[in-house]
Amino acid sequence: xxxxxxxxxxxxxxxxxxxxxxxxxxxxxxxxxxxxxxxxxxxxxxxxxxxxxxxxxxxxxxxxxxxxxxxxxxxxxxxxxxxxxxxxxxxxxxxxxxxxxxxxxxxxxxxxxxxxxxxxxxxxxxxxxxxxxxxxxxxxxxxxxxxxxxxxxxxxxxxxxxxxxxxxxxxxxxxxxxxxxxxxxxxxxxxxxxxxxxxxxxxxxxxxxxxxxxxxxxxxxxxxxxxxxxxxxxxxxxxxxxxxxxxxxxxxxxxxxxxxxxxxxxxxxxxxxxxxxxxxxxxxxxxxxxxxxxxxxxxxxxxxxxxxxxxxxxxxxxxxxxxxxxxxxxxxxxxxxxxxxxxxxxxxxxxxxxxxxxxxxxxxxxxxxxxxxxxxxxxxxxxxxxxxxxxxxxxxxxxxxxxxxxxxxxxxxxxxxxxxx
Amino acid sequence: xxxxxxxxxxxxxxxxxxxxxxxxxxxxxxxxxxxxxxxxxxxxxxxxxxxxxxxxxxxxxxxxxxxxxxxxxxxxxxxxxxxxxxxxxxxxxxxxxxxxxxxxxxxxxxxxxxxxxxxxxxxxxxxxxxxxxxxxxxxxxxxxxxxxxxxxxxxxxxxxxxxxxxxxxxxxxxxxxxxxxxxxxxxxxxxxxxxxxxxxxxxxxxxxxxxxxxxxxxxxxxxxxxxxxxxxxxxxxxxxxxxxxxxxxxxxxxxxxxxxxxxxxxxxxxxxxxxxxxxxxxxxxxxxxxxxxxxxxxxxxxxxxxxxxxxxxxxxxxxxxxxxxxxxxxxxxxxxxxxxxxxxxxxxxxxxxxxxxxxxxxxxxxxxxxxxxxxxxxxxxxxxxxxxxxxxxxxxxxxxxxxxxxxxxxxxxxxxxxxxx
Numbered sequence: 001x002x003x004x005x006x007x008x009x010x011x012x013x014x015x016x017x018x019x020x021x022x023x024x025x026x027x028x029x030x031x032x033x034x035x036x037x038x039x040x041x042x043x044x045x046x047x048x049x050x051x052x053x054x055x056x057x058x059x060x061x062x063x064x065x066x067x068x069x070x071x072x073x074x075x076x077x078x079x080x081x082x083x084x085x086x087x088x089x090x091x092x093x094x095x096x097x098x099x100x101x102x103x104x105x106x107x108x109x110x111x112x113x114x115x116x117x118x119x120x121x122x123x124x125x126x127x128x129x130x131x132x133x134x135x136x137x138x139x140x141x142x143x144x145x146x147x148x149x150x151x152x153x154x155x156x157x158x159x160x161x162x163x164x165x166x167x168x169x170x171x172x173x174x175x176x177x178x179x180x181x182x183x184x185x186x187x188x189x190x191x192x193x194x195x196x197x198x199x200x201x202x203x204x205x206x207x208x209x210x211x212x213x214x215x216x217x218x219x220x221x222x223x224x225x226x227x228x229x230x231x232x233x234x235x236x237x238x239x240x241x242x243x244x245x246x247x248x249x250x251x252x253x254x255x256x257x258x259x260x261x262x263x264x265x266x267x268x269x270x271x272x273x274x275x276x277x278x279x280x281x282x283x284x285x286x287x288x289x290x291x292x293x294x295x296x297x298x299x300x301x302x303x304x305x306x307x308x309x310x311x312x313x314x315x316x317x318x319x320x321x322x323x324x325x326x327x328x329x330x331x332x333x334x335x336x337x338x339x340x341x342x343x344x345x346x347x348x349x350x351x352x353x354x355x356x357x358x359x360x361x362x363x364x365x366x367x368x369x370x371x372x373x374x375x376x377x378x379x380x381x382x383x384x385x386x387x388x389x390x391x392x393x394x395x396x397x398x399x400x401x402x403x404x405x406x407x408x409x410x411x412x413x414x415x416x417x418x419x420x421x
Numbered sequence: 422x423x424x425x426x427x428x429x430x431x432x433x434x435x436x437x438x439x440x441x442x443x444x445x446x447x448x449x450x451x452x453x454x455x456x457x458x459x460x461x462x463x464x465x466x467x468x469x470x471x472x473x474x475x476x477x478x479x480x481x482x483x484x485x486x487x488x489x490x491x492x493x494x495x496x497x498x499x500x501x502x503x504x505x506x507x508x509x510x511x512x513x514x515x516x517x518x519x520x521x522x523x524x525x526x527x528x529x530x531x532x533x534x535x536x537x538x539x540x541x542x543x544x545x546x547x548x549x550x551x552x553x554x555x556x557x558x559x560x561x562x563x564x565x566x567x568x569x570x571x572x573x574x575x576x577x578x579x580x581x582x583x584x585x586x587x588x589x590x591x592x593x594x595x596x597x598x599x600x601x602x603x604x605x606x607x608x609x610x611x612x613x614x615x616x617x618x619x620x621x622x623x624x625x626x627x628x629x630x631x632x633x634x635x636x637x638x639x640x641x642x643x644x645x646x647x648x649x650x651x652x653x654x655x656x657x658x659x660x661x662x663x664x665x666x667x668x669x670x671x672x673x674x675x676x677x678x679x680x681x682x683x684x685x686x687x688x689x690x691x692x693x694x695x696x697x698x699x700x701x702x703x704x705x706x707x708x709x710x711x712x713x714x715x716x717x718x719x720x721x722x723x724x725x726x727x728x729x730x731x732x733x734x735x736x737x738x739x740x741x742x743x744x745x746x747x748x749x750x751x752x753x754x755x756x757x758x759x760x761x762x763x764x765x766x767x768x769x770x771x772x773x774x775x776x777x778x779x780x781x782x783x784x785x786x787x788x789x790x791x792x793x794x795x796x797x798x799x800x801x802x803x804x805x806x807x808x809x810x811x812x813x814x815x816x817x818x819x820x821x822x823x824x825x826x827x828x829x830x831x832x833x834x835x836x837x838x839x840x841x842x
Contacts, residue, residue, distance in 0.1 A: 106819055107749070162825055294751040294818055316752055317742035324738075328528070330715040330806055331737055334755035339823055385751055385818050397715055397806050398527055402760055404583055407831040 019046045027068050031060075034075070038100035043091070044068065057100045058092020076113060080302030080377075084370035094372070095349070099380040106386050110297060117298035121264060121312060130216050130243075132262065132310035137217035141196070146358050147351035152196035152223070155258035155289065156341035156389045160414055166347040169340070172414040174202040177255060179409050180333065180393045181287055182401075183207035187252040190214070190278055192244035193259025197224025197237070204236040209253070211237045214244050247274055253286065254279050260290035260319065261311050268322040276327035283401045285393065286329070291341075292316050292388045300377070307374050316390055324394055332402060333393040338382045341389040345379035440467045448489050452481075455496070459521035464512070465489065478521045479513020497534060501723030501798075505791035515793070516770070520801040527807050531718060538719035542685060542733060551637050551664075553683065553731040558638035562617070567779050568772035573617035573644070576679035576710065577762035577810045581835055587768040590761070593835040595623040598676065600830050601754065601814045602708055603822075604628035608673040611635070611699055613665035614680025618645025618658070625657040630674070632658045635665050668695055674707065675700050681711035681740065682732045689743040697748035704822045706814065707750065712762075713737050713809045721798070728795050737811055745815055753823060754814040759803045762810040766800035 020028070025048055032042040032050035039057035043049040045064055062068045067087040071078040079101075082088040090097050110118075141152070148154055149170045157169035158176050177199065183189070185208030194200050194213035197220070203209050215221050221241040228234045244259065245267075254275060263271055279286050291313040298304065299311055320331060352359070352375055359368050381387040395402065441449070446469060453463040453471035462472035462480040470480065483489045488508040492499040500522075503509040511518050531539075562573070569575055570591045578590035579597050598620065604610070606629030615621050615634035618641070624630050636642050642662040649655045665680065666688075675696060684692055700707050712734040719725065720732055741752060773780070773796055780789050802808040816823065 103819070158826075160826065160828070294749070295746045315742070315746060317738045317746060321736070321738035321742065325716045325736060328715070330757070330809065331755065331811075332757045334752060335827065336751070336753045339825070385820070388751065390752075398524070399806065404760070405579075405581065405831075406756065406827070407581070410826075410828040410831040 020044050020048050024048075024065060024068065027072060028062070031062070031068065031072055034072075035060075035101055035104060038097075038104055040092075040097050040100055058090060058097040060097075061089040061091055063087045063089065074113065074301070076111065077301035077305065080300070080306070080370070080373055083373050084306075084366045086365065086369065095346075095376050095379065098373070098376045099383065102377065102380040102386060103384050106384055113301065114298050117301070117304070118296060121266065121298070128310065132308075135309055136307065137195075138219045140362070141219055141223050143359065143362060144196075146355040147348050151198040153198045154195055156291075156337055157344040157347075158337060158340055158414070159343055162343070166344065166351075169344065169347075170198070171202075173340075174199050175206070175414040176409070177257065177287060177289065177391070178203055178207050179414070180391065181253050181255060181285055182403060183209050183253065185209065188212075189253040189255060190247055190249075190251045192247065192254070192256040193262070194220075194224060194239065195258065196220050197227055197239060199255070199257055200224070200237045200239070201228060201231060201233055203255075204233050205231070209236075212247075212249075212251075213237060213239050214242055214247060215239070216241065216243055245270055245274065247278060249278070250281060251278050252281065252283055254284075255287045255289075257287075257289040258291075260288055261308070261313055264310055264312050265314060265318065265322065268318075269326065272323045272327040275323065275329060279329075280396060282396075282399060284399060285395045285401075287391060287393050288319065288323075289389070289391045290314070290319070292319065292390045294385070294388060303374070306370060313387060316388070316392075319390070319392065324392070328397045329394040330397045330399070331392060331394050333391075333406065335391045337389040337391060338385065338387065341387070342379050342383035345375055345382060349375040349379060441465050441469050445469075445486060445489065448493060449483070452483070452489065452493055455493075456481075456522055456525060459518075459525055461513075461518055461521055479511060479518040481518075482510040482512055484508045484510065495534065495722070497532065498722035498726065501721070501727070501791070501794055504794050505727075505787045507786065507790065516767075516797050516800065519794070519797045520804065523798065523801040523807060524805050527805055534722065535719050538722070538725070539717060542687065542719070549731065553729075556730055557728065558616075559640045561783070562640055562644050564780065564783060565617075567776040568769050572619040574619045575616055577712075577758055578765040578768075579758060579761055579835070580764055583764070587765070587772075589836060590765065590768075591619070592623075594761075595620050596627070596835040597830070598678065598708060598710065598812070599624055599628050600835070601812065602674050602676060602706055603824060604630050604674065606630065609633075610674040610676060611668055611670075611672045613668065613675070613677040614683070615641075615645060615660065616679065617641050618648055618660060620676070620678055621645070621658045621660070622649060622652060622654055624676075625654050626652070630657075633661060633668075633670075633672075634658060635661050635663055635668060637662065637664055666691055666695065668699055670699070671702060672699050673702065673704055675705075676708045676710075678708075678710040679712075681709055681744075682729070682734055685731055685733050686735060686739065686743065689739075690747065693744045693748040696744065696750060700750075701817060703817075703820060705820060706816045706822075708812060708814050709740065709744075710810070710812045711735070711740070713740065713811045715806070715809060724795070727791060734808060737809070737813075740811075740813065745813070749818045750815040751818045751820070752813060752815050754812075754827065756812045758810040758812060759806065759808065762808070763800050763804035766796055766803060770796040770800060 028042050028044050028050050036052045039052055039055050041049060041051035041059040043059045043061045064087060067082045071082060149167045151170060153170040158173035159169045160172050183203060187209040189203055189209050189211045191200050191211060191213040194215045200211045200213040204211050221239050224239045228237045293313050293315050296315050299313055356368055449463055449465050449471050457473045460473055460476045460478035462470060464470040464480050464482045466484050485508055488503045492503055570588045572591060574591040579594035580590040581593050604624060608630040610624055610630050610632045612621050612632060612634040615636045621632045621634040625632050642660050645660045649658045714734050714736045717736050720734055777789055
């Protein structure tokens with residue numbers, strides 16, 4: 001695709017860098033060329049702009065020469081770094097621009113940096129795991145309360161209909177998980193990675209089960225324990241501040257929603273050993289809900305550095321071959337909910353944007369911008385199929401308590417179960 | 422477990438081998454010991470018997486010394502060979518005995534023979550594939566008509582309720598496949614491995630799509646073409662006697678029910694290339710329905726030799742990693758229907774047993790016994806989780822036409838669709 005070249009913005013901004021040199025303008029055309037198919041243009045600090053032919057989605061405003069060079073050298077990391085620092089700005093609708101640029105990557109072969117990242121991934125040892133989790137989940141409950149639903153569920157929701165509200169969809173997600181697992185009163189459940197405890201409390205309250213819920217985030221566990229006692233469920237739900245690798249005992253049910261991403265594939269063998277042990281019963285069953293891919297690829301470099309250190313979204317095949325097969329577990333059902341995660345992230349982003357003045361009172365501007373971009377880019381990634389959201393239901397290989405069909409999952413609206421059933 | 426030793430049957434049969442020697446009896450205890458946990462006993466040709474402690478499920482009657490040695494040396498092959506030859510007989514309920522012995526294998530590590538079979542599997546080249554398929558599927562339509570449903574569907578059915586009849590369940594299976602694929606009037610569909618054509622005809626008749634259906638079995642294709650013209654669908658369904666590797670063109674939908682087992686994993690890369698090409702459209706979607714495993718393991722040695730040469734039931738992870746991921750296809754839904762295949766096989770076995778006098782008019786006694794055992798053992802394999810039946814629904818990575826939830830699959834009873842919808 002050819003590019004047109006406009007010298008728009010007749011007067012350079014007084015506070016801007018010096019005017020662009022021929023080299024800057026050549027680099028500008030290179031940058032524009034790398035994103036030409038997206039319909040997004042490039043504008044340099046002195047107003048020099050480069051636009052693609054065809055529909056125009058928006059522009060990236062590059063504020064200085066070093067930003068221009070950095071984003072060309074390592075786009076995977078630097079788009080996010082420089083946007084957060086205010087050295088790249090977006091003119092136009094941020095979600096549309098991010099979506100358009102994200103689509104370029106979906107069929108791209110892995111870069112050498114991505115290959116290197118896959119090879120050099122380090123195991124999340126216990127100490128490192130604690131530090132990584134603390135980094136993200138202990139930003140403060142007050143921060144997450146600004147834009148999550150009332151129950152503080154920080155994982156993909158399930159929208160029975162596309163226009164469902166976030167609160168309803170998070171309840172429906174918890175209920176869908178309970179139904180898939182066929183929870184019955186008296187069942188014992190272990191949950192690995194319980195967040196602020198909403199699912200554990202829902203299972204106990206609505207399905208009459210007993211839950212041991214593990215999490216290594218200090219703030220989340222404190223919040224969950226407090227809520228359990230306030231809601232009179234303290235005798236049925238035990239929140240344990242410990243690593244999933246320290247789960248002991250046997251249970252009827254294993255469930256993990258949004259934790260596998262933090263396990264890292266170097267630890268899949270130990271997860272397999274735990275899974276095999278904890279539900280080794282004829283009526284045992286388990287569910288993994290996690291962000292996945294449709295091929296092996298590291299998460300975006302900036303997400304790994306700033307947002308989720310140590311995180312990895314595995315291909316579905318890898319979870320089955322490296323976690324479930326070695327554990328002699330049999331897959332009953334896999335559902336891909338990626339479009340539900342795109343919707344969830346849209347709702348989070350809308351709430352986050354509405355509450356940004358409150359965020360700014362807690363954190364600096366770079367933090368605000370970083371989270372705005374993270375939520376926006378995550379929505380795009382799920383919407384376009386760059387990331388997937390899988391729920392896998394499994395049982396021990398010789399289990400005999402298997403649902404006849406999945407029709408019971410849909411026999412009545414999700415979200416309002418009786419404890420009695 | 423200890424064994425008790427009875428010298429039952431006071432008088433040796435007149436036509437039997439000479440009496441057992443001490444060595445025979447020692448081998449008899451070895452054989453009984455290898456199946457002791459099943460509750461099945463062993464009786465030798467002179468009436469010498471070996472029974473397990475605890476509940477007694479039935480007995481294997483070993484008719485001669487060479488049979489005793491052969492089954493000890495290579496049980497995976499010889500149980501079937503010797504049963505078919507009448508040199509091993511079963512006293513007691515055949516399905517119960519087969520089920521009990523099959524359960525012993527489920528947690529067993531792979532034997533050296535199984536490892537070898539995995540390593541030495543040969544690719545099913547075109548010529549070899551034709552021979553293998555001819556071996557099984559060209560036994561004669563009259564034979565299969567004796568015990569299949571009216572529509573001659575020779576794959577796992579789907580029972581909306583456990584007490585559904587076979588005819589109803591095969592129709593429901595075809596309808597479930599159509600619903601998963603969201604067939605709409607005017608869609609173009611390619612079917613790889615179409616059997617006697619029932620699904621292709623159902624799709625065209627009930628959903629108004631146009632189908633190209635491939636199969637290399639001569640008898641099946643002739644039957645299917647005849648049926649298409651008789652039912653007035655000859656202009657909408659084209660039956661092509663050719664290998665799936667020769668599929669050309671692009672389609673809205675790819676579907677394959679019960680063919681992947683015959684592809685063999687050495688051909689997964691070429692299947693991936695075909696899949697990537699044929700549904701490379703924004704609204705493309707595909708479904709693979711196949712017999713799988715929950716870990717890599719060859720099929721039973723006798724099944725590979727006598728029943729399905731060249732066949733291989735892959736672990737779910739292998740199909741995703743070696744077929745779908747290289748084709749840049751994204752998994753939307755996986756359903757494990759193994760208990761439905763156990764039920765299907767029970768229905769087939771019951772019909773087969775009822776029609777055995779007709780089978781005997783077509784084939785010899787060894788054939789009758791071999792098929793009786795094959796149907797019985799297959800039922801056991803699915804019932805106990807030794808084999809799985811997977812349906813995988815997938816779309817190109819960047820597809821945008823994805824169902825919102827699976828609720829529509831269950832919104833009305835399967836099996837009686839309008840062509841109009």
